[in-house]
Amino acid sequence: MSLKHGLLGLLTLRKSSGYDLSKLFQESLSFFWVANQSQIYRELDKMEDLGWVLSSKVEQDARPNKRVYGITKEGNKELIRWLKEGNAEDLAVVRNPLLMKLFFSGKVDKEYAVNLLKEYRKICEEARAEIAAEVAGIGEVEETAAKPAYWLYATEYSMRQYEFQIKWIDETVSRLEKLK
Amino acid sequence: MSLKHGLLGLLTLRKSSGYDLSKLFQESLSFFWVANQSQIYRELDKMEDLGWVLSSKVEQDARPNKRVYGITKEGNKELIRWLKEGNAEDLAVVRNPLLMKLFFSGKVDKEYAVNLLKEYRKICEEARAEIAAEVAGIGEVEETAAKPAYWLYATEYSMRQYEFQIKWIDETVSRLEKLK
DNA sequence: TGGGTCATGTAACCTGTTACATGATTAG
């Protein structure tokens, strides 16, 4: 249920086309949500049916015509409702393909598991560095009761997640490599 | 792509019905993969079309008849192929609904975010305790080059994930509560 | 001048969720 609400959230900032939203997603939310471009179009369609957004066609000559979406009063209400709703269990659903593969790795030589972990480690490293750079680029962030820095808390989460994963990989790999 | 392969993995242990597999999933893999019962039936169907499993009808009188699945040679080959394939990027796709909600929480009073985090914390606590109990129940695990204890590495991951989340929640909540 | 990328989307497919059905057995 989060993609629609993510789109609503972005649309509170400004009116946007599906294409814009796809970019915005990638720029601002991608370290905790990967949004598929074509899915965004479909979701916007449904959201219009629900009355959460309204679109208008904009003719362009150098580029394909586009459809620009704006959030409605209903959409705002729905966003607030979702934010206020307490549904922690739903949010806690896990699905970790890395662990799934690792779990069954007893069927193949351990080098395959080691390689996979090392590859994964690289990705974590890169992601961690990227987030760190982004945070550094922002500098000091002010936090007040009226405007907590939620963005910062989310990045803090991601940073630590990558760090714990890297540590776990290092330990697991060396554990595997020591085995005789 | 992991559900099918998880099912293949379980089917290397013993022949099972869809129902059995659903239980097995919940008992052994649920802390890193939530599998939906009805989805399992559909996947088994497709896996039979692919030639990865073979089913036979078993008539029962006290209970509904069932269909028991066994893994084929093709299925085994596919499982091995999947285990050997290096696809770390695919495994790294993130989607975190908790962070999505937190990110937009500036639209509502901060108490809602605090509540959500506290609820979520409870769930982490419970899950952590459950895994700890399970690990303790197993006792010493032997690890050899021929049989690394992958199960243990996966639980170790989950334990640490819950721990880091709990720590992050505590810090974030107190940060939020201090704001004036 | 030919191959990438920008800017816009559509169509088809695959994966996950929710709701329902049925008859037996167990718990309170």
Added chain:
DNA sequence: CTAATCATGTAACAGGTTACATGACCCA
């Protein structure tokens, strides 16, 4: 005795992925 749970699934819908289409513009 009645409600829950076991043991088996099916059907419909919602959400996510992959592949493709089109015309302009930009780089080598």
